[in-house]
Amino acid sequence: MTDQAIFLRPKEVSGVRKPGLPVLPFGVERHPVPGGGSRAVAIFAGDEITLQDVEGLQPTEVVFFNHEGKSDAVMIGAKGGRDPAGLKASLLQHASGRQVVSALARSGFDLAGADGILAFFEGSQAGETERYIATCDGLLIVCAAGGAMDAHAQWAPTEVVLYIKRANPVALKGGALLPDPLADPLVDINIQPGEAKPYLVKAGEFIQVLDVQGRECSDFQAFSLRALDKGLERDIDPTTTRSLMGSLYPAPGLFAKYFSVDQEPLVEIIQDTVGRHDTFGLACTARYYEDLGYPGHVNCSDNMTRELAAYNIHPRTGWPAINFFFNTLLDDTHAISMDEPYSRPGDYVLLRALTDLVCISTACPCDIDPANAWTPTDIQVRTYKKTEDFKRSIGWRKTPGADMEETKKTGFHDC
Ligand SMILES: [Zn+2]
Ligand SMILES: [Zn+2]
Structure with a gap:
């Protein structure tokens, strides 16, 4: 496992410890995607999207929708044309899918017509990254694809970390978005x-x-x-x-x-x-x-x-x-x-x-x-x-x- 730093963290050798302060630089968010699970995050034009395959060999599916519900990989400067089959399966199988389903339902977007992007599909190394820049506002969905592993195999799905460097970051206390409810x-x-x-x-x-x-x-x-x-x-x-x-x-x-x-x-x-x-x-x-x-x-x-x-x-x-x-x-x-x-x-x-x-x-x-x-x-x-x-x-x-x-x-x- 690797914990390779993508964004340099401000280090303080001495001084007052400030509990609760974010460890990432101002404007950088981290959204872990559990192995086999998915995450949906709102994106704004100019945001820098970085995916890190923490343990390696984890195929990752990415889908991006703009506000009109149009899905095109070019909007984040990526190559699309893949069917996000792993994501569709994960939404039904993994507990993390519930919030993604609700985000899709709220916006009325349909995965059937989605332009899927596949990251880390050629045997990625632990800690490897992929980077995209959003050219418009929209909804980003990331899935660390994979289901329950066969007993004799070695391909358990593992965590992928999604970092977003906001083009227009908001204030430290007072800028956090209200998390989704746990249920209705x-x-x-x-x-x-x-x-x-x-x-x-x-x-x-x-x-x-x-x-x-x-x-x-x-x-x-x-x-x-x-x-x-x-x-x-x-x-x-x-x-x-x-x-x-x-x-x-x-x-x-x-x-x-x-x-x-x-x-x-x-x-x-x-x-x-x-x-x-x-x-x-x-x-x-x-x-x-x-x-x-x-x-x-x-x-x-x-x-x-x-x-x-x-x-x-x-x-x-x-x-x-x-x-x-x-x-x-x-x-x-x-x-x-x-x-x-x-x-x-x-x-x-x-x-x-x-x-x-x-x-x-x-x-x-x-x-x-x-x-x-x-x-x-x-x-x-x-x-x-x-x-x-x-x-x-x-x-x-x-x-x-x-x-x-x-x-x-x-x-x-x-x-
Ligand atoms: Zn009180
Ligand atoms: Zn009080």
């Missing part, structure tokens, strides 16, 4: 910093809290609807949760549930691509900003109180909450301090409602400390049907500069 969402709401939004979730449904631009906190609270009907406020209690789960906060797996003071489980965490959150502190309060010299600053607790009034929930000066992506730490003197969040653009947590709930999520407006990397940005909340099949997983990276991968379900999981 029931609720799909955008929360701007300084807002809190409530939403209803039924037992079994999924809740995704997505940090669109990275390094932004989102405070979360959930109330049992059955308790509310009886006039009781039963919300997530971080102290009960810590006591029952034996950890600072639950993670996907065996100890994954958040509880109320009645020790009723309200939500379970199913996926977490970050793994660094806070359950010690309150959602930010008016007093916090006042103490630091900013009286009257918009804050998450007051926003939550205001929005929850519609559900007859009493005001609280400060709300206990699950502060997703908030990076707090305890030092040797037991002082609680904070730093910039670990979350990167598109990172998320996926929860499952264990009973009918009123939930609320915020996008924190704090711009006076590192909680949101000094620049508050938006949060996206999506809910999904209870029939969706989302596997439990945590995100991890082989190296700090590598792309996030999700852990896979093992054969022992359902035992």
Whole structure:
């Protein structure tokens, strides 16, 4: 395997470490295409497209559509005329195909008339690259073709990495595009910093809290609807949760549930691509900003109180909450301090409602400390049907500069 650098990375021998900052140069994106899988990415005129065959010998199919749905290899300066048969097969067989199918359906493009380009078809070496320049805007689809390998053969499909050097790059925080939903969402709401939004979730449904631009906190609270009907406020209690789960906060797996003071489980965490959150502190309060010299600053607790009034929930000066992506730490003197969040653009947590709930999520407006990397940005909340099949997983990276991968379900999981 080779990790030959195509784009030189800015190196810092010493100095302040900035968690969450992209390791690639400004304007360069990396989209790994899993072996046997596919990826669809929006392209703009002048963008430089580079494919790298990481392990070698991986035939790769490329298709490009312009906005009118016309497909021609010449639009990215390549030689076409191939039938993208591997791509058509991959869309049905590989899990990564779902997002490509939805991108094709949204734009109404048809693969039947596509002008296929074949890269790395003559026995490429590990680390070899192919480069194209887009002459117009459009949709690029890349497929690392190949299916399940015969037991006696040696041709398992392997990863291809797609790099895009944007001709007109956008700002570092605030320029990331909203990732596609994991499935058809029931609720799909955008929360701007300084807002809190409530939403209803039924037992079994999924809740995704997505940090669109990275390094932004989102405070979360959930109330049992059955308790509310009886006039009781039963919300997530971080102290009960810590006591029952034996950890600072639950993670996907065996100890994954958040509880109320009645020790009723309200939500379970199913996926977490970050793994660094806070359950010690309150959602930010008016007093916090006042103490630091900013009286009257918009804050998450007051926003939550205001929005929850519609559900007859009493005001609280400060709300206990699950502060997703908030990076707090305890030092040797037991002082609680904070730093910039670990979350990167598109990172998320996926929860499952264990009973009918009123939930609320915020996008924190704090711009006076590192909680949101000094620049508050938006949060996206999506809910999904209870029939969706989302596997439990945590995100991890082989190296700090590598792309996030999700852990896979093992054969022992359902035992
Ligand atoms: Zn907060
Ligand atoms: Zn806040």
